[in-house]
Amino acid sequence: MSIRQKILMCAPDFYDVEYVINPWMEGNIHRSSRLQAVEQWRGLEKIVREHADVDHAIPCQGLPDMVFTANAGLVLDREVVLSRFMHPERQGEEPHFKRWFEKAGFTVHELPKDLPFEGAGDALMDRARGLLWAGYGFRSELDSHPRVASALGVEILSLRLIDKRFYHLDTCFCPLERGFLLYYPAAFDAHSNLLIENRVDPEMRIVADETDAVNFACNAVNIGRTIILNKAGEELKKRLQAAGFTVVETPLTEFMKSGGAAKCLTLRLTEPAIHRHERARVRVESRILRMEGHLLDSGLLDRALELTVQNGGSFKILNFELGAQRQSTSKAEINVSAPSTEMLERIISQLIDLGAVPPPEDVSDAELMPVALPGVAPDDFYATTIYPTEVRLCGKWVQVAEQRMDGVIVVGEAAGEARCVLLRDLAVGGKVVVGIKGIRAVRKTESRDLRESSRGVEEFSFMGAGVSSERRVELVVDQIAWELRRIRERGGKVAVVAGPVVIHTGAGEHLARLIREGYVQALLGGNAIAVHDIEQSLLGTSLGVDLKRGVAVRGGHQHHLQVINIIRRYGSIAAAVEQKVLASGVFFECVKQGVPFSLAGSIRDDGPLPDTEMDLIRAQKDYARLIRGAEMVLMLSSMLHSIGVGNMTPAGVRLVCVDINPAVVTKLADRGSLESVGVVTDVGLFLSLLVQRLEKLQAGGSAA
Numbered sequence: 001m002s003i004r005q006k007i008l009m010c011a012p013d014f015y016d017v018e019y020v021i022n023p024w025m026e027g028n029i030h031r032s033s034r035l036q037a038v039e040q041w042r043g044l045e046k047i048v049r050e051h052a053d054v055d056h057a058i059p060c061q062g063l064p065d066m067v068f069t070a071n072a073g074l075v076l077d078r079e080v081v082l083s084r085f086m087h088p089e090r091q092g093e094e095p096h097f098k099r100w101f102e103k104a105g106f107t108v109h110e111l112p113k114d115l116p117f118e119g120a121g122d123a124l125m126d127r128a129r130g131l132l133w134a135g136y137g138f139r140s141e142l143d144s145h146p147r148v149a150s151a152l153g154v155e156i157l158s159l160r161l162i163d164k165r166f167y168h169l170d171t172c173f174c175p176l177e178r179g180f181l182l183y184y185p186a187a188f189d190a191h192s193n194l195l196i197e198n199r200v201d202p203e204m205r206i207v208a209d210e211t212d213a214v215n216f217a218c219n220a221v222n223i224g225r226t227i228i229l230n231k232a233g234e235e236l237k238k239r240l241q242a243a244g245f246t247v248v249e250t251p252l253t254e255f256m257k258s259g260g261a262a263k264c265l266t267l268r269l270t271e272p273a274i275h276r277h278e279r280a281r282v283r284v285e286s287r288i289l290r291m292e293g294h295l296l297d298s299g300l301l302d303r304a305l306e307l308t309v310q311n312g313g314s315f316k317i318l319n320f321e322l323g324a325q326r327q328s329t330s331k332a333e334i335n336v337s338a339p340s341t342e343m344l345e346r347i348i349s350q351l352i353d354l355g356a357v358p359p360p361e362d363v364s365d366a367e368l369m370p371v372a373l374p375g376v377a378p379d380d381f382y383a384t385t386i387y388p389t390e391v392r393l394c395g396k397w398v399q400v401a402e403q404r405m406d407g408v409i410v411v412g413e414a415a416g417e418a419r420c421v422l423l424r425d426l427a428v429g430g431k432v433v434v435g436i437k438g439i440r441a442v443r444k445t446e447s448r449d450l451r452e453s454s455r456g457v458e459e460f461s462f463m464g465a466g467v468s469s470e471r472r473v474e475l476v477v478d479q480i481a482w483e484l485r486r487i488r489e490r491g492g493k494v495a496v497v498a499g500p501v502v503i504h505t506g507a508g509e510h511l512a513r514l515i516r517e518g519y520v521q522a523l524l525g526g527n528a529i530a531v532h533d534i535e536q537s538l539l540g541t542s543l544g545v546d547l548k549r550g551v552a553v554r555g556g557h558q559h560h561l562q563v564i565n566i567i568r569r570y571g572s573i574a575a576a577v578e579q580k581v582l583a584s585g586v587f588f589e590c591v592k593q594g595v596p597f598s599l600a601g602s603i604r605d606d607g608p609l610p611d612t613e614m615d616l617i618r619a620q621k622d623y624a625r626l627i628r629g630a631e632m633v634l635m636l637s638s639m640l641h642s643i644g645v646g647n648m649t650p651a652g653v654r655l656v657c658v659d660i661n662p663a664v665v666t667k668l669a670d671r672g673s674l675e676s677v678g679v680v681t682d683v684g685l686f687l688s689l690l691v692q693r694l695e696k697l698q699a700g701g702s703a704a
């Protein structure tokens with residue numbers, strides 16, 4: 001015969017919504033009725049009493065949420081792990097509940113002060129499986145799980161909550177008697193859902209839909225075959241009944257204004273001892289990493305912590321040394337944890353990209369695995385980024401050559417040599433860097449002064465956001481003009497990536513002029529820009545439209561085909577220039593000035609022109625060759641080619657992306673590196689302004 005359960009409740013004498021610490025409280029401050037709350041609480045207590053004994057904690061003025069006793073602590077047998085509340089608003093409850101448990105004869109375990117864990121709100125016994133499901137993501141820290149596991153000697157499975165409305169595990173997850181589970185899957189990340197599905201057979205899983213979930217159907221009190229809850233839909237009730245449960249509904253709407261219902265208002269005190277393990281069983285893995293640089297003003301630390309949390313991990317800053325002077329750097333030592341090795345490695349590989357390194361005592365050589373199939377990397381390969389990267393080989397850090405994004409690192413025969421290689425170029429036997437050991441990305445120190453000196457304080461203030469608005473375009477153009485001058489004066493290299501819109505907007509003449517005047521050292525595009533540029537030169541139209549008059553020309557829709565045909569007859573654009581057939585325009589200037597160009601083909605190309613490379617692998621190689629050594633890449637209204645070029649370009653190269661669509665600009669400018677700038681504007685206006693500014697600079701003398 002089962003023993004009668006004991007439940008802890010706390011009367012709502014001082015209950016009210018007094019602050020906002022979850023989305024349910026928003027807009028509800030002082031909007032709950034005490035009278036109605038008392039009535040609803042009594043209704044719940046009465047039903048609970050029919051199935052269990054009720055003990056009471058004494059309510060305290062100023063602690064309105066004490067009514068939610070589920071958050072007093074986590075009880076197992078005669079032991080309790082006291083809650084450490086995340087929000088100061090609830091921390092005052094801790095000593096009251098501590099006293100209550102001590103008086104009631106429980107052994108009280110306390111967690112460190114700065115380690116949030118919100119008791120049975122975030123940790124639920126699965127009696128049938130003899131384990132504890134523990135939530136994290138909003139209120140409890142993942143790092144509390146190993147502490148709880150060792151305090152109680154239980155196995156813990158960590159579940160990450162991702163929907164703010166379901167901020168405690170017990171708002172969306174309810175293990176029931178005999179191994180059933182009532183839960184709302186969308187409140188959890190994919191990894192957690194997989195964990196649940198691996199442990200709970202499909203016939204035991206009772207899934208609540210969103211309507212039931214927001215009615216707090218999962219925030220249920222299960223005593224024997226009875227389930228007490230605020231409200232459940234007919235469908236859910238039927239499924240629970242089919243599983244042998246009786247559902248008792250009792251309205252708790254006043255408490256929902258604070259984000260709680262039946263389960264939150266109760267704490268089961270008679271949790272039978274489940275199987276205790278000698279050693280804590282919990283799958284939380286952690287690693288210590290260090291970061292150094294202008295961690296605060298460059299936002300690097302913030303990005304690192306955000307990435308950790310977004311990827312399901314947790315962090316603790318073990319040490320932080322703040323660089324006191326403007327020029328001095330800061331140092332941080334961070335403990336990063338995650339509920340699985342794969343998740344931890346995923347987080348760490350992203351932190352490595354931000355420049356994080358393990359402490360010296362944990363540094364080891366990079367792990368290498370041979371390529372078994374041509375063009376196929378071993379699993380777990382490290383994917384490269386735009387940042388200069390080093391790998392540790394035979395105890396020495398070696399700089400990776402040909403840095404680019406989305407490659408793998410291949411170590412040469414002579415250890416001491418490593419380079420970025422694309423998947424398709426991997427040869428059998430090549431040694432590929434795998435895992436996360438012995439890899440570090442070298443992030444340029446992004447100090448305030450450095451940024452200011454490279455751009456001028458005023459420019460930085462809007463460029464810092466990466467994307468400028470229309471009204472600030474003139475300022476950016478000024479600066480780009482100045483940089484173009486400087487690069488030309490020192491014999492540097494600028495590559496331009498351009499789409500056909502440059503021609504359609506009438507800006508072909510400006511681009512041609514930039515080429516003629518030596519500001520461009522390589523031009524990358526597709527079939528279309530060349531076709532329309534040549535159409536403009538030969539027939540005075542672009543896509544059949546007379547740009548000067550802005551009207552479509554009769555029969556103009558065939559112009560581009562006629563042009564393609566003409567160039568095909570001569571064999572190449574250069575040949576057409578030599579034969580004086582083509583005597584103006586962007587591509588004419590390229591041929592005349594000896595500026596190399598590369599046209600990458602696409603599925604929508606007409607013709608194509610003989611110069612268009614339809615073998616995309618060859619086209620990519622050609623692009624990569626032309627970008628090499630560029631100090632600046634100007635990307636002008638071609639999403640396809642600009643993104644392609646962005647992936648090939650290492651950090652340190654200034655990218656300027658001009659597009660009318662902010663989404664395209666954001667995608668390209670958001671490389672996390674200082675050098676990229678996005679300009680949301682019409683490319684025609686941009687180029688005409690740029691040419692004017694260069695003219696002005698020319699008139700004013702040297703840019704140095």
Ligand SMILES: NC(=O)c1ccc[n+]([C@@H]2O[C@H](COP(=O)([O-])OP(=O)(O)OC[C@H]3O[C@@H](n4cnc5c(N)ncnc54)[C@H](O)[C@@H]3O)[C@@H](O)[C@H]2O)c1
Pocket residue numbers: 498499500501505525526527528529531560600601602604605606607637638639640641658659660661664681682683684
């Ligand atoms: N006849 C042809 O052969 C033909 C014609 C068109 C395109 N194509 C090919 O299709 C591929 C993609 O072409 P794409 O580069 O034109 O397209 P895309 O979609 O990659 O890029 C066009 C970009 O221009 C932007 N844009 C549009 N108007 C603008 C303006 N006024 N100012 C600034 N930005 C503006 C858009 O927002 C977009 O991001 C290329 O390979 C191209 O050669 C071939």
